[in-house]
Amino acid sequence: MAQEKSSTEARPRGRPQLRSDDETRKIVFDTARHAFAANGFAATSTEELARGAGISTKTLYRLFPNKAALFEAMVADRLDRELSDVQLRGIDHADIEEGLRAALLACADIALDPDVVALQRIVLQESAGFPDLASAFYRNGIARTAAALARWLRVQVKRERIRLDNAEEAAGMLIGMVASAPQRAAIYGGVPLPSRKEVERRVRTVAALFLDGCRVAPA
Structure with a gap:
C-alpha cells in the first residue's frame, strides 16, 4: 500500500497544456x-x-x-493549403501539354473542392446582406487562383512554349472552362460535383482546346 501511495504521489501534476x-x-x-x-x-x-x-x-x-474577419480568415486559410500547388505543379514538365494539365488540375482541385463550393454557396446566399463576404471570397479565392495560374503561364511564355498577350485574361478563361460549369451545376442545380476521373477528362479537353484549338484546317 505504501509503495502504491508513493507511486501515486510521484505522478506529475500541473495545469493542462494550453492550445496555441x-x-x-x-x-x-x-x-x-x-x-x-x-x-x-x-x-x-x-x-x-x-x-x-x-x-x-x-x-x-x-x-x-468580428464575424466577417473570421470568414475572410477562414477562406484564406482553406485556400492557402492548396494554392502553392498551382504555382509549382507542372512547371518543370518537359511537355507543355502535360504541364498545363497539371496546373489546370491543381486549379480544379481548389475550385471544385466541396468545402470551397460550400463557401461559395454561403457567399451567394448572404451577399445581399453582407457584400463584404463576396469581396473577401473573390480576393482570397478566385483572384488568387487566377493570379497563380497566370504566373505559371508567364513562365511558359518566357520559355517560348506558348505565345500570349495577356496571361491574366487567359488564366481566367482557362479556370472558367475547367470549373465554372460544374460549380454552377452543383450550387444551383444540386448536381453532384464531378468525380476525379471526370475532372481529369475535362482538364484534358480544356488543355487541348487552349493549345491546339478545334477549328478544322482548310483543305
Whole structure:
C-alpha cells in the first residue's frame, strides 16, 4: 500500500497544456465552416461559434475582431493549403501539354473542392446582406487562383512554349472552362460535383482546346 501511495504521489501534476493561437484558429475555422454551411452566415452567432470551438467569446474576439474577419480568415486559410500547388505543379514538365494539365488540375482541385463550393454557396446566399463576404471570397479565392495560374503561364511564355498577350485574361478563361460549369451545376442545380476521373477528362479537353484549338484546317 505504501509503495502504491508513493507511486501515486510521484505522478506529475500541473495545469493542462494550453492550445496555441494557431491551433485554436484551426478549430474555429472548422467550427465556422460547418456552422455557416448549416445555418448561414447571418444566423450563426459568435457565441455559438465560440461554444462549438470550446473557447470563450473573449478569446474569439481576440483572434478575430468580428464575424466577417473570421470568414475572410477562414477562406484564406482553406485556400492557402492548396494554392502553392498551382504555382509549382507542372512547371518543370518537359511537355507543355502535360504541364498545363497539371496546373489546370491543381486549379480544379481548389475550385471544385466541396468545402470551397460550400463557401461559395454561403457567399451567394448572404451577399445581399453582407457584400463584404463576396469581396473577401473573390480576393482570397478566385483572384488568387487566377493570379497563380497566370504566373505559371508567364513562365511558359518566357520559355517560348506558348505565345500570349495577356496571361491574366487567359488564366481566367482557362479556370472558367475547367470549373465554372460544374460549380454552377452543383450550387444551383444540386448536381453532384464531378468525380476525379471526370475532372481529369475535362482538364484534358480544356488543355487541348487552349493549345491546339478545334477549328478544322482548310483543305
